[in-house]
Amino acid sequence: MVVLKKYLDRLPIPGKLKPKCKTKKETYYEVRMLQAYQSLHRQLPDTLIWGYEGLYPGPVIEANRNEKVLIQWENHLPEKHFLPVDKTVHGAMDAPEVRTVVHLHGSKVRPESDGFPEAWFTKGFEQTGPFFDRKICCYTNRQQAATLWYHDHALGITRLNVYAGLAGFYLIRDCWERKLNLPKGKYEILLLIQDRSFNSDGSLFYPSQPQPPVPGVNPCITPGVDGDTILANGKVWPYLEVEPRKYRFRIVNGSNHRFYSMRLDLDLPIYQIGTDGGFLTAPAKLYELILAPAERADVIIDFTGYRGKHLILRNDAPSPFPSGAPVDPETTGQIMEFRVILPLKDQDNSCIPDQLYPVTPIPENLVKVKRDLSLVVRRDQYNRLEFLLNGKSWHDPATEEPRRGQVEVWNLINSGFAAHPIHVHQIQFQLLNRQSFDVQHFNQTQELVFTGPPQPPGPGEQGWKDTIRSNPAEVTRIIVRFGPYTGRYVWHCHLLEHEDYDMMRPLNVVGRKGTT
Ligand SMILES: [Cu+2]
Secondary structure, three states, X not given: OOOOOOOOOEOOOOOEOOOOEEOOOOEEEEEEEEEEEEOOOOOOOOEEEEEEOOEOOEEEEEEEOOOOEEEEEEEOOOOOOOOOOOOOOOOOOXXXXXXXXXXEEOOOOOHHHOOOOOOOEOHHHOOEOOOOOOOEEEEOOOOOOEEEEEEEOOOOOHHHHHHHOOEEEEEEEOHHHHHOOOOOHHHEEEEEEEEEEEOOOOOEEOOOOOOOOOXXXXXXXXXXXXOOEEEEOOEEOOEEEOOOOEEEEEEEEOOOOOOXXXXXXXXXXXXXXXXXXXXXXXXXXXXXXXXXXXXXXXXXXXXXXXXXXXXXXXXXXXXXXXXXXXXXXXXXXXXXXXXXXXXXXXXXXXXXXXXXXOOOOOOHHHEEEEEEEEEEEEEOOOOOEEEEEOOEXXXXXXXXXXXXOOEEEEEEEEOOOOOEEEEEOOOOEEEEEXXXXXXXXXXXXXXXXXXXXXXXXXXXXXXXXXXXEEOOOEEEEEEEEOOOOOEEEEEEEOOHHHHHOOOEEEEEEEOOOOOO
C-alpha cells in the first residue's frame, strides 16, 4: 500500500467540451478515448489512464433541455488492456480485449444511442459488437435539468474501463433552473468521487484475483474492488479553497463498488436540492448523505460564518455496504477538504429556494404490472461468487418486457448481505418504500413474510431516480412508467464487478401491441 499525504493538491475543475459544430438545429461533438499519463497526486509519478479526450475525468458536456446533441465517440485506445482482463465472464470470451461503448447515465435516449453493452466498438470502429448500430449517438435532452454522467458500458469489461478513467459529467440545463437563483459560475462545482489504489510506480492497482485466489482462472474477477485512497475529479484527497458563502456541488459517486456516507466537519448541513433525474420538490436538510455507486446528489453547502475554518468531507460507509468492514478514519474515511480562506468577493445573493421543481408522484392506481425481482448470489463452476437478477444471467432471454407508457411496480427483493444499487436505463422512476422481510423464510420457501411496516423514502430520495439502493433483507419498491421509446435496453446492478458478472439483464420496452 502506498501512503499518500492528504490535502496536498487542489481540486481540479474539469473544463467544458467545445462542440465541433453548432447550428440552430443541433450541436455536434467528437470525443476521443485516449491513453495518457496524468498526475493524480503530487507524491506519485504520473499515472497511466484512459480518458475521454485523454482526460480523467473527461470534459464536461453541457446541453440545454430539448437541444439535439450528436456525439461521435471514438476509440483510440491500444489493443491490450493495462488492467487484468478475466476472459471467463460474459462477453469476454470471443471478443476483442479492448472494446468500448458509451452510456449516458440518466438520459432518456433511443436504444441505438443508449450504449447497449453489446454495441461495443474497437479502435477506429475496426470491429463492432453484434448490436452496434451507429458511430454517432443522438441525445435529444427532452428532460428536465439534471446531473448526468457518461461512462463506459462495454460488456464484460465495464469495471476495468471505468476504473481506467472513462467517466465524465454531462449536465442538462433549463430555464426553470436558471430562475432558481442557485449559486452559479465558479460557485457551482462538480465532484466526481471515486476510490483507487496505486502501485509505488504510480500505476493504478486493480487486483487480478479475489482473496483467496481462484484456481484455474487468471486473471479472475472479484466480488467488488475498493480502493485505499479517495479521489475527487481525478485527484487523491484534494482541497478546495472557498469563500464564506453558498456553493452548489453536483456530486456523482463514480466508484466501482464503494458507497459513501458523507458528512461535514462541525456538523455543517448539506442541503440536497436534486437527485439523479432533476430537482427535488423542496430542499432536504441533511447531516448525512448516502450515495451508492452511480447515484447523484445536487447539493448546496453554506460556508457563511465559517471563515478561516478547514472542513473535511468525511465518509463512514462500511464496505460492502452497510455491514462490511468499517472505513479507516485516516484514509477512506476522508474524501476532501474545504478551506474557507478566500475573501468574500461579492455579496452572496444566491439562495436555497423553499420550492424547487414539483415532482409529481406517478399514480399507483395506474399500475398494470407488479414484478417480484430477486437479487441473488450463487457459486459458479470455479466456486466463485456470481451475482444474478432473478436467478438469470445476461444471455438468458429477456423476461422484463414492459409496454411503452405502462406503469409497473418493481419489487426488488434483496435476500443477500449487502446492498446493490439497481439502475434501469432510459427512464427515471420513483421510490415508493422499503420493507424488511424474513430472509431465512424467504430463502427456504420463496415466500415473503414482512417483519416491519413499509418505510417511506428518505428526504433525499423523494425525487426522480434512475439508480436505487436495494438494501439487504428489504423489499425495495419502485414505480416506473416505461417509455417514451421502445427497444432494447438493460437494467443492472451498478456495482461494476457485479454488473460484469452477471448482474445485468436485458430490458425490452415493447409497443402497445407487444412489438418493439
Ligand atoms: Cu450488486
